[in-house]
Amino acid sequence: MLLRSLAGAALLGTLSLAAHAQETFDGFLCCNLRTDGSWMSDANYAESGKRVVPAGTPVRVTGYGRQRVLVEINGGKQAIGNDYSRDLDLPTFARRWVVKDDPNVKIASYPPKIREAIKSARITKGMTREQVAMAVGWPITSENPNLDVALWRMWISSFGGYSVMFDKAGKVTGVDTDPQTKVLVYVD
Known part of the structure; x- marks a missing residue:
């Protein structure tokens, strides 16, 4: 048995x-x-x-x-x-x-500042959640089980964490992290 x-x-x-x-x-x-x-x-x-x-x-x-x-x-x-x-x-x-659909079609329609941020793998103010994901990847679900929240916890390295902050409309208001990490992940 x-x-x-x-x-x-x-x-x-x-x-x-x-x-x-x-x-x-x-x-x-x-x-x-x-x-x-x-x-x-x-x-x-x-x-x-x-x-x-x-x-x-x-x-x-x-x-x-x-x-x-x-x-x-x-x-x-x-x-x-x-x-x-x-x-x-x-x-x-x-x-x-x-x-399924090529993100480059959407990226081409974005304002120049957002297109450049995505191209440089960085985040900028005013990005949507989808644009942040295009730039730096989706946040890991072990720390971000819900993507519709006001803050995503992200990592550039095992010691370089940062938080992406969104307003009520789902647009980036800024990134909270140490100055060294901020230079790597955020562009004004």
Whole structure:
């Protein structure tokens, strides 16, 4: 009986992985994401040696691994790690970062100051939540379970936290952090 239960559990696990493996699709990066060449984390830290892969970059989701979405970008293999948003299942996590519509169409319609902030992977006053995400990535759900709040807690490094403050209309009013981090994440 125990053996049958274990075999059943293993089969369910295999079926679950098979279901994830079937959910491949093409899209675009929703946001600027930092990579070391093979790994992009939902924390999106700006560590030394990482480069920004711009919002709107064409992406193909090719499969799923343990807490990661496997993607192909410009012919190279990458993984987007679900390091801090594990309350999201992998298909939902994948669709958060890889979107159907090219964000560059929206970005082109924004005022020059907001376009430049997104291009430089920084935040500026007056941005919407979606524009902040395009610039610096979505906040991790472990600290931000609700995106409609007045404050998002974000990170540029494991020690460089900052808070993005929004007004009642959902526009950025400023960033609260130390001066060194502020220079890296905010432009006036």
